[in-house]
Amino acid sequence: MEITLVLGDITEERVDAVVNAANSSLLGGGGVDGAIHRRGGPEILDECRKLRASHYGGGLPTGQAVATTAGALPARWVIHTVGPVYSATEDRGDRLASCYRESLRVADELGAASIAFPAVSAGVYGWPMDDAARIAVGTVRRAPTQVTDVRFVLFNRDAYAAFARAL
Ligand code: AR6
Numbered sequence: 784m785e786i787t788l789v790l791g792d793i794t795e796e797r798v799d800a801v802v803n804a805a806n807s808s809l810l811g812g813g814g815v816d817g818a819i820h821r822r823g824g825p826e827i828l829d830e831c832r833k834l835r836a837s838h839y840g841g842g843l844p845t846g847q848a849v850a851t852t853a854g855a856l857p858a859r860w861v862i863h864t865v866g867p868v869y870s871a872t873e874d875r876g877d878r879l880a881s882c883y884r885e886s887l888r889v890a891d892e893l894g895a896a897s898i899a900f901p902a903v904s905a906g907v908y909g910w911p912m913d914d915a916a917r918i919a920v921g922t923v924r925r926a927p928t929q930v931t932d933v934r935f936v937l938f939n940r941d942a943y944a945a946f947a948r949a950l
Contacts, residue, residue, distance in 0.1 A: 786933045790943045793936040794822040797857045799895035802886045804903045805863040807842030809835055815901045823854035827861055846881030848889045860893055862886045866904030879904055880922040887928040897932035902942050912942055916949035
């Protein structure tokens with residue numbers, strides 16, 4: 784597996800699967816989630832609504848992942864995962880690691896060879912960037928997966944620097 788760091792907007796990545804830092808409603812939000820739905824168009828939300836009506840009536844649980852079309856994005860699929868909200872008093876690192884493991888497991892089911900991850904939980908959900916990067920890189924490196932091209936797409940220089948330190 785080759786791991787690459789990219790400074791930029793994840794919606795522009797030409798990969799098989801782009802990972803969305805969603806919330807359990809799967810019905811959109813701000814940050815990466817907002818950008819993916821804006822740029823990918825209404826097909827993504829349509830599939831998300833169908834998932835809510837079928838498998839995930841109560842929402843997608845934290846740490847799990849599920850795929851939809853990528854709509855108008857250059858990618859083929861969006862893999863939605865729900866990161867944990869950061870807590871200073873409770874260690875939720877396992878749940879954050881699970882987002883990366885489960886996203887790669889779904890990517891394997893799809894037959895994806897390349898995947899782009901944002902820094903899950905490190906925006907609105909408040910995770911300190913260095914710790915989020917350490918968990919992301921460590922988990923992906925150890926994951927049993929067929930994916931050969933993993934990109935972490937970071938939105939600003941501080942995030943990029945944190946992932947570079949973690950690598
Ligand atoms: N490309 C790459 N990274 C981005 C982009 C982009 N286009 N936009 C933002 N980031 P966040 P979370 C970075 O808040 O913390 C949503 O409302 C951002 O700078 O998107 O998991 C959902 O609906 C940060 O470093 O995700 C949930 O309610 C990282 O992506 C909630 O936010 C993650 O920030 C999820 O919060």
